[in-house]
Amino acid sequence: MLKILLVTLFLTPIVLLNCWITMTMSFLFLCLYWWLMGTNLGSLFFLELSFNAVSYILILLLVWLLILMLMSSYKLQYTLGSNMFLFLMFMLLLFLEMSFLTSDYLFFYIMFESSLIPTYLLILGWGYQPERMQASLYFLFYTLVASLPLLICFFVMYFDTGLLNMCYFSYYSYFSNSLFFIFLTMAFLVKMPMYFFHLWLPKAHVEAPIAGSMILAGILLKLGGYGLMRVLYINIYHMIILAPMIISVSMVGAVLTSFICLCQSDIKSLIAYSSVAHMGLVLGGVYSLYFWGWNGALIMMIAHGLASSGMFCLANMSYERINSRSLLLTRGMLSLFPSLSIWWFLLSAVNMASPPSLNLFGEISLINSLVSWSVWLMILISLISFFAAAYSLYLYSCSQHGVSINSVISSGPASLRELFLSFLHWMPLNLLIFFCWDWI
Structure with a gap:
């Protein structure tokens, strides 16, 4: 693990020097580094790390999205807290x-919880509205309260077996009662989120900056x-x-939640609720315990991560020009920003x-898998697929068609950075389908 950790720690001087372009290029080289390391997945080094195809693909997605986050937040490099923003990234x-790399459950829990702090500071420090205080607290306490039973379960497992290694429990089941299993999975059900535990997600998305939403x-x-997938x-x-x-x-x-999407007037809120609907399918695939269910869940997580991130980017581009996320005020964008409309359609x-x-x-x-x-x-499933098409068409038609508001002042066409950012979200979604057979 130290070998991989050192590669990441070498980025520290770039963070301290506040070099945004260099940081973006470093993330790009890091993404290439992980891509090349994927040719050696079967080595003993990776087996010791509990490193498999799922970890590999999610780390690639992480580094790719960090590149896109820096590109989408480039205006922050001229503000006072730009060093802090790079440090949080x-x-x-x-x-x-x-x-994604650890093979120890306790260390996984520590890293899992530690990722809350930078995200909480992103929402609190760079959010748009005063309501970001409430949204960040919702996000923090929902996740923390659900995670405490998980920590207790790990301690109980350690006192009973003396081990917390993922490889050990993949071969030997730990027998307990149903309540123990509910506590073990509750933190991840809130994180996905499962319906009934999803109330923090729309609030966090609406109040978060573009990097936080991505x-x-x-x-x-x-x-x-x-x-x-690790604890089931x-x-x-x-x-x-x-x-x-x-x-x-x-x-x-x-x-x-698909019904709720059709009732939304806020673009970011609509995209956030659509995430809950997509994660419901993923959750069903994981709990089905079929091969195609786990395979489809992984592919859907990658695809949704890129698609929803791209749609949040487009929502932010519209917000920067119109200063509103309301579908009532953003209509007619096809005539105002035709170059962005094609990306709205594609995504x-x-x-x-x-x-x-x-x-x-x-x-x-x-x-x-589910059938x-x-x-x-x-x-x-038929209803979910139908309403997914319905709210996607609703979002596109309401925002792009119709007569634009007279008070909306165009700030010019889309820049090359914005078009390239949209392309970098859309391109992997249509090329990775030719490579996903290698993941099966």
């Missing part, structure tokens, strides 16, 4: 990288899915008992899982 990279939608929600095999027996309840709640919750199409996007392959895998688990879920 660096700490997020460090904590999340260690979360890291929340792109990585932190996926950290919940990754944690579930600790007690397979109780997992099978509780799976019908979890899958039913997550699928019904996905339908209900909305990806969000509704149109071919040849990565979302399509993920949804097909998840549908295959194999129970044929009756086909009704809910």
Whole structure:
């Protein structure tokens, strides 16, 4: 682990010197470094780290999104707290990288909780409205309160077995009661989030700056899915008992949040609720315990991380020009900013899982898994797929078509940076489908 940690720690001087361009290039080289290291996944070095294809792909997504976060927040380099912003990006990279690399449950918990602090400071320090105080507290306390039972469970496991190694528990189940299993998974259900535990997510997204929304939608929600994949095999027996309840709640919750999306007038709130709907499908795939379910959950997490991050970027570009996120005030953008409208269309199409996007392959895998688990879920899956297309079209048509408000003053066409940023979100979504067969 030290070998990998040193590569990340070498970025410290760049953070202290406040070099944004150099920091972006360093993240790009780090992304290339991880891409090349993927050719050696079967080595003993990676097996000792409990490093597998899931960790590898999520670390690649993390570094790629950090590059895009710096590109989207370039105006902050001229403000007073630019050094602090770069430092928070660096700490997020460090904590999340260690979360995906460690093979010890206690160290994973420490890194899992440590990633809350930079995100909390991002929302609190660079949020748009005074309500960011309430949103950041919602985010912090929801996650912390749900995580305390997880820590207690890890201590109980250690006192009983003397071990907290992930590789050990992947071969030997730890037998306990159903309440223990609920406490073990609750932190990750809140993090994803599962329906009924999702109230913090729309508030955090609406009040967070663009970088905060991107890291929340792109990585932190996926950290919940990754944690579930790591702890579910600790007690397979109780997992099978509780799976019908979890899958039913997550699928019904996905339908209900899709309804809520159609009632939203705030662009960021609509995208946030759509994340809950997509994560409901992912949760169902993970708890189905089928091969196609886990494979589809991983692919859907990657695809949703890129698609939702791109849509938050486009929402921020519109906000910078119109100073509003309301669908009532942003209509008619097709005539004002035609170059941005094409990216709204492409990313909305990806969000509704149109071919040849990565979302399509993920949804097909998840549908295959969930229908194999129970044929009756086909009704809910049909509703989720239909409403995903409905709220994506609703978002695109309401924001791009119609007559623009006379008081809206255009700030000029989209810059090359904004167009390139949109392309870097959309391009992997349509190219990775040709590589995802290697993940199976």
